Amino acid sequence: MVNIRSGLSRHVEDVITAFMDDGGVNTLWQDPGERAWARPLVGFSSGDDPMWEALREVADPLHWTPAEAFAQAWPDMQPGPAELTVISWVLPQTEATRAENRSQTAFPSLRWARTRTFGEEINDRLKVHLVASLKELGVEAVAPTLLPNFSWQNSPRFGFSSTWSERHAAFISGLGTFGLCDGLITPLGKAMRAGSVIARMRVPATPRPYTTHTQYCLFHSSGACMKCAQRCPAGAITEQGHDKEKCFNYIFGLVIPYIKEHYGFDGYSCGLCQTGVPCEAGIPATKKE
Ligand code: SF4
């Protein structure tokens, strides 16, 4: 195991940033001049953070702990949870993509749809790249969502959930809190995708500058806003929160055929609730601020 040493977390951040700065990789178009994702944000959390166990109680009973996920890739090793670090990142949508989707009222824009499909492939490539880069340092690592056993389920109590949630990993790693629509509001906004890798190394955890899991959301902090609900064409967001089933049915029933017909590829996205809202590109200010 690589022990605490200065510079390791900085090295990981540099690997992630350099990969996303590569215009030949981070692009949705033939022209590599336009980035698919803006500059990432990176956070770290310990494998023994009590939040990993708490997550199973409150949100996702089948969610793996970091140790459980790591053991699937490295069954001969049995590191203690404290020997593992979860490296989490946020890939923010670009201003061009956000602006385009902001103007939509029923279906995602072309850039947004391409980012959700082809941009997510870049996110997966980043996971593979980071695991390989850590291996060069002698650090064993795994990307949990790329494990063969990674899966989704639909439970009566929690609705759709998965064996590893990138947004919850980002929340535990100090990168943001949840909004009324279930999206994660980060310092760079809610219009983003997250990714993570678990590594056998120790670096200081990123402080969580919040005390509740919904602190950055205006509805949860002051009872106001609800802009994401107004943006949702499926009526899937109410004061009670995000109806995952309604959202799923809208996307599978209407959006996927729309993308195929109008944009010419098999895509899955929507994201109207992530744009044209006060939390789109940053933590929204309350009236007091
Ligand atoms: S749009 Fe408003 S209510 Fe919805 S998540 Fe953002 S801050 Fe919360």
Ligand code: SF4
């Ligand atoms: S992704 Fe689309 S359908 Fe789902 S909650 Fe957001 S706006 Fe509504």
